[in-house]
Amino acid sequence: MLMASVETNSDSLDVTQVINQQIITKIKYLRRFNDAISSHRDREIYQLLDNQRYAKEIEHREQQPNDKGVMNLVDDLADQLSNYLSENLIKYLGKTYPFFYYEEYQTGHYRIYFGNWWDRRQFGELDVLNVRFSFDQTEYDKLRTAFELARDNKRYNSERISKISSENDRLQDLIDHQREREERKEALQEQLKEISSRSGIWESSRNKESRQELVEQLQKLEDQEEEFRNAAQTIKDNERVVLSLSKENTILSYEQKSIIDTFGSFEDFELANRNLYANYLASLNESEGKQVDDDEQ
Template sequence: MESTPYIQTDLPSNQSVLQQKLQTKLDYLTSIQSAVVAGDDRQIYELLDSQKYDLKVRQKSETETNRPLAVLVDDMKDELSHHLGQKLINYLSETFPFFYYEETQLGVFQLYFGNWWDRRHFGILDPLAVKFIFNDDEYEKLEKAVELSAHGQRYNSQVIEDTTRANETLQKVVDEQNQRDAERTQLLAQLSSSEERGGLFGNRGQSEQREVLKERLKQLDSADAKSQKVPALIAENNTQILNYSKEDTILIYEQRAITDTFGTFDEFQQAVGSLYENYVGSLAAAAEEGGV
């Protein structure tokens, strides 16, 4: 019996396509390496995100993303962040002189506001994105302080006023001690007299009067007990007032630092929002002039 031949699988070669894709990846990594060696941070930013670079620096919006290539260096972002952070922080020391940075781990830069005591931790600096990532609560506090200062108020004015008023109320409880003592003496005398007159067969009116006297004595005892706690409460409130006042002072320092550098808070916000294009654009301008 004659055997039927099996059909053979015929696969076309894709070696040229594969080789081209591999070469593209190798070229990308070589370009990154060359830029790092040359200290050409501008090229690194373009290689990390060509679409963002073209949009922000060249004002071109039709560039396709190079993310498929950029993923090749995702596992070395910490090293790249540290590398890029060096020149970036030098630049920021001139443009945002009131910010201070601390690299708490490789490529991670904590952001602080000011060189004064109790300076605030204000967020982090992301050198890869050339971006400040502010702590929302701290930034909103500064923003609110700026808004209030336009009306001659401080951030903690109201809470300081309320706490001060609370202290005045507490102090009044202490100041009225002699008055309470005199009233207690009088009430006890009235109660004793009422009980002597009423005896076992006191009328209903006398009984109700004694209950009123006893209730008032309870109120005086409660006020006395509260007065014992007043010094500690006032001390606690004074500590809070001091902390609020310190915070207001820090916020004033921050606002003054911003206005001394930028003129207005709005100008500061604009500078923050355009940090990438301003910084990377300055690198591109320096490259065109023959620098790196």
């Protein structure tokens, strides 16, 4: 009976040998991983998790594929590894991004908060295994826009606040002149009554125009009166909105100042974010960054 075999590089290898070799490779990987964990060699752990990225961003070598056959051996430990690796990463981020704060809401998962002030914003999540920020896009876009507006000495919500304030001024004017409207309404009604009493079957076009004009003026006053009935409540509602928008402006100004004080500009902040993986791994001890011999990969 012929033994099953596979062809690899034109050499016939026994299936058992192939299996054994794969097992040895996996065991080597897991042993090395375990050793790195035991010694807290975080840089080496990141290399083992994504050798392709490590080779490109740290060693500046291209065409270094990941061995999925061994790297997926620790996939089910992602949360635990994230928790383990977060210790040194968050210490590093505390110095380089002093305005970010983190909350582990479940094992290995971290929310990012911008600042330690009242009503601070939740700004996204920290992806520990990939050493990157996953920012909340809506909140991030607000910050980006705030920086863009600042170039023209504008604030994020200034235009909306101005429009709402103008609307409140108009509504307050309705409240202040309610008596005058009542008097005007009575006068118009008297004029309309007088014109109507003069109209007959053959009403003149001039009389019709005058009557129509009075009707339109009365309707305008009625519309204003309808607004007046809700004006006080609308003003209160608008004031609450303005307060909320003003608070958001204040928080955004805190965030802008934090970034400028730390990085100098929003552009440099974004550059640091893009280079976070390389910068962080470069900051780890050189003993953690030793390269692996070809026969160990």
